[in-house]
Amino acid sequence: MNLALIQDTDIVSRSSDASGDVLLASLTGRQHEHIVNIQKLGPGRELQVGLINGNMGRATISAQDESSTHIEVCLTLAPPKPNPITLVLALPRPLMLKRVLQTATSLGVKDIHLIHSNKVEKSYWQSPQLNDEELHEQLLLGLEQGVDTVLPHIHKHQRFRPFAEDILPGLVDGKKAFVAHPSPDADTAQCQQEECYLAIGPEGGFTEYEVEKLQDAGMQPLSLGPRILRVETAVPVLLAKLS
Amino acid sequence: MNLALIQDTDIVSRSSDASGDVLLASLTGRQHEHIVNIQKLGPGRELQVGLINGNMGRATISAQDESSTHIEVCLTLAPPKPNPITLVLALPRPLMLKRVLQTATSLGVKDIHLIHSNKVEKSYWQSPQLNDEELHEQLLLGLEQGVDTVLPHIHKHQRFRPFAEDILPGLVDGKKAFVAHPSPDADTAQCQQEECYLAIGPEGGFTEYEVEKLQDAGMQPLSLGPRILRVETAVPVLLAKLS
Numbered sequence: 001m002n003l004a005l006i007q008d009t010d011i012v013s014r015s016s017d018a019s020g021d022v023l024l025a026s027l028t029g030r031q032h033e034h035i036v037n038i039q040k041l042g043p044g045r046e047l048q049v050g051l052i053n054g055n056m057g058r059a060t061i062s063a064q065d066e067s068s069t070h071i072e073v074c075l076t077l078a079p080p081k082p083n084p085i086t087l088v089l090a091l092p093r094p095l096m097l098k099r100v101l102q103t104a105t106s107l108g109v110k111d112i113h114l115i116h117s118n119k120v121e122k123s124y125w126q127s128p129q130l131n132d133e134e135l136h137e138q139l140l141l142g143l144e145q146g147v148d149t150v151l152p153h154i155h156k157h158q159r160f161r162p163f164a165e166d167i168l169p170g171l172v173d174g175k176k177a178f179v180a181h182p183s184p185d186a187d188t189a190q191c192q193q194e195e196c197y198l199a200i201g202p203e204g205g206f207t208e209y210e211v212e213k214l215q216d217a218g219m220q221p222l223s224l225g226p227r228i229l230r231v232e233t234a235v236p237v238l239l240a241k242l243s
Numbered sequence: 244m245n246l247a248l249i250q251d252t253d254i255v256s257r258s259s260d261a262s263g264d265v266l267l268a269s270l271t272g273r274q275h276e277h278i279v280n281i282q283k284l285g286p287g288r289e290l291q292v293g294l295i296n297g298n299m300g301r302a303t304i305s306a307q308d309e310s311s312t313h314i315e316v317c318l319t320l321a322p323p324k325p326n327p328i329t330l331v332l333a334l335p336r337p338l339m340l341k342r343v344l345q346t347a348t349s350l351g352v353k354d355i356h357l358i359h360s361n362k363v364e365k366s367y368w369q370s371p372q373l374n375d376e377e378l379h380e381q382l383l384l385g386l387e388q389g390v391d392t393v394l395p396h397i398h399k400h401q402r403f404r405p406f407a408e409d410i411l412p413g414l415v416d417g418k419k420a421f422v423a424h425p426s427p428d429a430d431t432a433q434c435q436q437e438e439c440y441l442a443i444g445p446e447g448g449f450t451e452y453e454v455e456k457l458q459d460a461g462m463q464p465l466s467l468g469p470r471i472l473r474v475e476t477a478v479p480v481l482l483a484k485l486s
Binding site: 229 | 245323346349350351388389390391468469470471472473476479480481482483484
């Protein structure tokens, strides 16, 4: 936890001065435990905090009891610039989904479309990992890791064809868009800070039919080279290569 | 397992013809289980194989019993080009070490120096994950994932200063070398297919003293931007950025 994220419900009182928002807040649960047991911080000590979807800054611990850490917060810093790349991701298996969401969030991605694909097991869509609460938890962990406050949006598309035919063309219209797929060219593709779309298939890859559909929607194939990468490796590698 | 790796001890007989090595081999244990239970392949079916530190090719299953899959192998393809980047990695905690070794191996890295650093817990060096057998297992999994046969070399340096003062300068002499550390410049560094060194610190980063020592040895700071990444994310991101 490189940043303690404050939710609206943690705020006890709120005021503004010339230097920014001043808050009194109370951290409980996992964050309180982390501050006490891992960071070993008590009254008088400072920590880095951020308001979810708001500014970041320093907090001073004013008091602590068994279940909560009370902090005085001054929020003066804007969160870092968002990653301009939107991920379109064949739904990974539940355990990998957790890691991939954390990774993508820590790298500043703000929109993630989880889509179905031929090689995605249908049962994955019933996983408790896809509940809004579970997803939210992974996004928080990613923001706390990457030192950011702006929650990504997760969009779920449980049917491939309606997504590829009816939704994707409107999303990528006029923007750069790539699908990770073996291809002789497009190896030096870059997004250059522009809004851009990147689709990554499941373990085993998109089918030829799916790649065709994604190309019809405006995506160009982008080669990863001769090596086959796990999805959790392909995501950071391609985000880094494109930006 | 995108590639079944054949060890010398798996080989039953060996001959050569104009098209390359022809082997009869017998796969057991984890590989046999994977072929039977996951890939569901039986006699007459083909799979992609490689000889450890040798060529890759196709194998045909000639017979199968409860504990082994017998294959006829023709090895005609060279493994992919190695990644020219040597990793210098502050020893991660044991569970993360496994993932990082698999990831770096799947990305073609062939030399990994595990070093001590102020923020590395001394107990990590006693972890069973550091046994040669355990390390070998992770490297095999990385090669099977990335479709490669050439085993990386792991070098362990349990004391920071002798490594930074006596060993590192000789290694990086005349080559590009970077240490991941906040810095205003060097953001567009590239290895451009040359042999190159990259040092990545522990969670919490290298100390200023350590960064100084690494710079003395010939490494330039390389910024990751405003976000703090887990080691397992920083490794693929920096390997992708540099190559």
